[in-house]
Amino acid sequence: MNGRRHPVWKRSFLSLEKDLLSWLHENLPASGRHSVGLGDDAAVLGGFDRSGVVVTTDMLTEGVDFLLEEVDPRRVGHKALGVNLSDLAAMAAEPVAVFVSLVLPRQAVGGRAALELAIELYRGMIPLAEKLGVEIAGGDTNSWDGPLAISITALGKTSEQGPLTRGGGRAGDQLLVTGELGGSILGRHLDVQPRVREALLLHEQFELHAGIDISDGLALDVSRLAEASGVGAVLVPGEIPIAAAAKRLGQRDGRSAVDHALGDGEDFELVLAVPPEEAARLLRQQPTEVSITRIGELLESPGLWQEKANGERLPLVAQGYEHWGDE
Ligand SMILES: [Mg+2]
Known part of the structure; x- marks a missing residue:
């Protein structure tokens, strides 16, 4: 147990994932870096002692949400994280951790092989994660013959005021x-x-x-x-x-x-x-x-x-x- 949180990436035999893990190990913000790839089966998160846990997830798919031929993958990574954090904001929840699941195309897209594409996606996420103090705490990486899909699950905690919901409005508000x-x-x-x-x-x-x-x-x-x-x-x-x-x-x-x-x-x-x-x-x-x-x-x-x-x-x-x- 070395630290408050224990991020973990699901292991697979893909060398792609191994290479990405070692890149993440070097490049994730310090809060999460120490324990990335510890090889456990799941992440353990602290920091929720008296707070409610708010969870949201959102997936972006190439061809539906963006075209990699036209868009810098850093912006795609930024957006994938940003939309999830926006949902936490809507609940007035403080972001704690996110889990990033990538399905990468095996064929190079826009001149980028899978690993390079994954790294660029993370390069888009990391500055926003750092700015808002959220830990990239785990995820999963696969590849296939289809287009890029990126799914992020974000966890937040409620403040003393509790969650802000859609349902509390009253006439006259x-x-x-x-x-x-x-x-x-x-x-x-x-x-x-x-x-x-x-x-x-x-x-x-x-x-x-x-x-x-x-x-x-x-x-x-x-x-x-x-x-x-x-x-x-x-x-x-x-x-x-x-x-x-x-x-x-x-x-x-x-x-x-x-x-x-x-x-x-x-x-x-x-x-x-x-x-x-x-x-x-x-x-x-x-x-x-x-x-x-x-x-x-x-x-x-x-x-x-x-x-x-x-x-x-x-x-x-x-x-x-x-x-x-x-x-
Ligand atoms: Mg929403």
Whole structure:
């Protein structure tokens, strides 16, 4: 027992995995390096003494989520880790450890053999892991004749305030969002900045009722939060903070920038449901580096609505990316 945590990579007879393990041994942040590849069957994690354990997992696949011919694998690695940490942020959980499972293509892709590709993926993950203090604590590596798949499981711990869920919203809560939305496909989706620090700070300093991260589209994700909370929601399109990329994309495809902000998804910003007085205090203080904007509120009456500039309320289609669509 040498240290608080005991990461472990599942062993296999692949020399690929052996080579990757020795690279990881040299290159993982110090917190995890000492015990990588100890050869045990599972990792033992400390640090959860009085906290709840929050677990999330997410998989990215070449050809569906990215094209290696077009994208630097470091950005793919960064994204694969970032989307998982964004889900922990949505629960206001502090990231503790992640487990990385790779299925690597046997044939070289973009001029990179499997080992080099794996190392580049990790080179994308390590800086983000270090920045947010999360340990890359284990995983599994295989290869096959198919495309690259990367699956990460992230473990976090709840703070004294407990987890932030989708289901705690109440009618009258103000809907606040971090950052700017829309047009992420132009590149921001790869460079996801999970709002972990922001979520922890806000959860500690303000009364938050519910939260979700925007993965599939603002309208769709807000409707999920509202539904889980047993209420409705109204968004004010005129107040949604629009990313420059949403405007650029709109100029290309003729859709409005607001449409892009409502439906594009992969913004990985946080939507929070906050009681009115707390929301006012939070908006005044702007306690995080990223700006926070009011974009609507939760309603007694179910369904998703939009409020026009003249105050009129119309139904809003919960557009967004559905993972099992027939595209
Ligand atoms: Mg999520």
